[in-house]
Amino acid sequence: MTTAVQPSVAEQSEAEALYRFQTETPETVRTALGMTATRIGGGVVLSMREDPTRFWSKALGFGVTEPVTAQLVEEVCDFYRAARTPQAVFQIAPAFLPKDWPEICAREGIVQDSSWVKLVGAPEEAVARADAVDRKPDGITVTPLEAQHALEWGTVMMRAFGMPVEHYAEMGAATVTRPGWHPYGAWLDGELVGTGTMLVRGDTAQMFAGAVLPHARARGGQTALLAARARRARELGCRLLVAETGAEQPGTHNSSLHNMLRLGFEVAYERPNWSWHLAPEES
Numbered sequence: 001m002t003t004a005v006q007p008s009v010a011e012q013s014e015a016e017a018l019y020r021f022q023t024e025t026p027e028t029v030r031t032a033l034g035m036t037a038t039r040i041g042g043g044v045v046l047s048m049r050e051d052p053t054r055f056w057s058k059a060l061g062f063g064v065t066e067p068v069t070a071q072l073v074e075e076v077c078d079f080y081r082a083a084r085t086p087q088a089v090f091q092i093a094p095a096f097l098p099k100d101w102p103e104i105c106a107r108e109g110i111v112q113d114s115s116w117v118k119l120v121g122a123p124e125e126a127v128a129r130a131d132a133v134d135r136k137p138d139g140i141t142v143t144p145l146e147a148q149h150a151l152e153w154g155t156v157m158m159r160a161f162g163m164p165v166e167h168y169a170e171m172g173a174a175t176v177t178r179p180g181w182h183p184y185g186a187w188l189d190g191e192l193v194g195t196g197t198m199l200v201r202g203d204t205a206q207m208f209a210g211a212v213l214p215h216a217r218a219r220g221g222q223t224a225l226l227a228a229r230a231r232r233a234r235e236l237g238c239r240l241l242v243a244e245t246g247a248e249q250p251g252t253h254n255s256s257l258h259n260m261l262r263l264g265f266e267v268a269y270e271r272p273n274w275s276w277h278l279a280p281e282e283s
Contacts, residue, residue: 005120005240005268007093008064009204013242014091014118015061017199017206019044022056024178025171032167036083041065041072047083053163057088063096070104077108081282089113090274105274113273115247117257121265123205123234123241129263130227137220140194142228145183149192150176153185157195160211172209184228186212186221196225198233198241205233207243210256223259230263241265 023037030036033056034049042065048056059076062068073090080088090110098104105111145153154172158165175181175197182205186194193216199206207229212221233241245256247270261267 005242007095007118007269009240010118010120010242010268011061011093011096012064013199013201013204013206013240014244015044016201017208018046018058018060020178020180020199021175021208022046022048022171025174029167029170029174033171034083038079040075040079041068043076045076045079047080047085047088049083049085054087055163057085058091059088060091062090062092068092068096068098068101070100070107073104073108073110077276080276081278084278084283086278086283088276090276091116091271092274093118093271094269108276109279110274110276113275115270115272116244117247117270118268119243119245119257119260119265120268121230121241121243121260121263123230123238125264126230126241127227127234130223130230133223133262135220137224139188140216140219140221140224141187142184142194142196142221142224143187144228144232145176145185147177149185150174152192153183153195156185156192156213157209157211160195160213161209182229182232184225186216186225188216188219188221191216194221194225196222196229198229200233200236200238203237203239205229205236205238205241207241210243217255222256223263226259226263 036047038045043062045059150173154169157172158168176183183197185192194212196210197208210225248254
């Protein structure tokens, strides 16, 4: 893919997918996990107070409709303080960070954490590369997910990512029948072993929740899940695929990253995570 993709498109795609993933969760789950959400400054702010993984409280999608400012960041942090969120992460494209970002971070106690990479690709190229791959999935079959398997699918998703299952599986399952979502399952000998979905908005398809259980890895399942979603995106007239994964550190290997690169995805940019913690006296 040679056409440059604006960070605004890539950031909003991810933000809207995560916002819908969390806010379309059943009310019983939202209550159990202490989930709240709002929109501030064109971005989305998501809080999961009772989340032991500290993964799901995120603020992202900023810098698109209005600039990132000290006032905006303060408003986001105030939301987290009011929600008594123990920890949250700001995810902002480097192109949208203001010059006074270090001062803003110092004022709010925000520190740089690990980094993610934002990837983009074209459905046509991903499908062509998948069809040209010599090594086919080893015993893995990928199919569109039927609604009857929704809770099992949500369970596999969370297990594959090392997340708790109680409540979290229902959060994943809730998207299966929602408009715009296109879930797929990977099967091995009749067992559901992998998940992947995507949210389609206009001509953009956001890859989401692609993962395979440990005992079924190294069989081409994740690549097959990517390819199936790319085919569906092409059928729907999408022109852009968007995805994220962890940035590789020296001496590490991210299989998800390399699976996407092999299908023609390109790294648009690397994006640091910025962590905020609730002060002890505010909890």
